[in-house]
Ligand SMILES: NC(=O)c1ccc[n+]([C@@H]2O[C@H](COP(=O)([O-])OP(=O)(O)OC[C@H]3O[C@@H](n4cnc5c(N)ncnc54)[C@H](O)[C@@H]3O)[C@@H](O)[C@H]2O)c1
Ligand SMILES: O=C(O)C(=O)C[C@@H](O)[C@H](O)[C@H](O)COP(=O)(O)O
């Protein structure tokens with residue numbers, strides 16, 4: 001598989017990470033630091049070591065896993081550890097993990113000594129198809145998602161499906177939400193393919209196609225002035241529900257699970273406001289409900305959700321911003337929606353998931 005050319009760096013698709021060692025050696029880094037969470041330390045570092053036994057001189061920075069740790073406290077821990085290891089500006093940070101590690105590691109690297117190089121080695125489906133590419137780095141503040149961050153591109157991304165072998169099924173399904181999203185916003189045939197994919201056998205081809213779609217968007221609009229907002233389909237409502245769940249549920253929703261709910265609600269808004277047909281709305285709803293568990297909430301939570309949506313980065317002039325579908329495969333952005341309609345969209349989700 002040919003590497004995908006992104007914004008000044010390549011996304012390599014290599015089962016054995018063949019280009020990684022030459023890539024590091026050519027650049028003459030003063031030091032290599034590998035950022036992991038506990039699970040990727042246990043499951044993914046051995047895969048990396050096995051693929052590149054020659055890579056022996058590196059230090060490990062480890063954090064606890066989970067979205068609840070994607071915050072400034074853990075980030076301070078990462079910065080302090082980099083200092084303890086004596087990292088200078090020529091150090092390289094390798095982020096080996098899911099989206100939490102690639103987002104927070106990218107942020108830590110982009111701010112440490114005003115920026116050191118970093119490489120993304122995504123180990124979840126979600127991070128392979130989405131989070132590792134495009135240079136959005138960041139952390140959450142309380143329950144507001146990704147509100148502190150930078151646009152900083154990595155030096156390279158290395159994708160190997162080997163890592164997915166140890167990933168839990170629930171995480172695979174969560175990551176698949178972003179693949180379906182890529183189909184919904186730009187590629188109807190990918191969306192149709194998604195309906196029958198067996199996730200335990202997900203192919204590198206499908207991951208490749210998904211990255212191509214994302215890359216095609218971000219290379220046209222690296223810092224989300226316009227078009228890139230379509231990658232946020234499902235996220236205005238999805239992020240609010242994710243942030244809420246993180247603070248209220250003992251087993252919080254995963255990012256992809258929340259975004260799937262957001263996409264159902266925002267498909268309803270697309271039907272009401274943008275001409276998405278009823279038939280396509282029903283199709284989208286069925287597709288998500290076939291794979292994702294229903295989430296229970298009531299209209300008592302609506303105002304909290306709306307308050308969280310008021311922090312969305314797509315908002316302008318105190319209006320809540322959305323990317324919405326005109327049809328499957330065609331998404332538009334800068335749509336500002338009244339609170340009343342957002343509540344109707346949440347009603348729709350409650351109705352269709354009512355037992
Ligand atoms: N920057 C972006 O463009 C972008 C895009 C999409 C999502 N995100 C962010 O990504 C995050 C979600 O990422 P995620 O779903 O990868 O979550 P995650 O990083 O929390 O990983 C999910 C879980 O899987 C474990 N894990 C990772 N790789 C494993 C492996 N190979 N085997 C076994 N366990 C493994 C992790 O330790 C964690 O417990 C969210 O914070 C979201 O906001 C960012
Ligand atoms: O890369 C993008 O742009 C995206 O919007 C991809 C999203 O899937 C991802 O969840 C991203 O982190 C959301 O960004 P945010 O700016 O809404 O925090």
Ligand SMILES: [Zn+2]
Nearest residue numbers: 178235255259
């Ligand atoms: Zn997302």
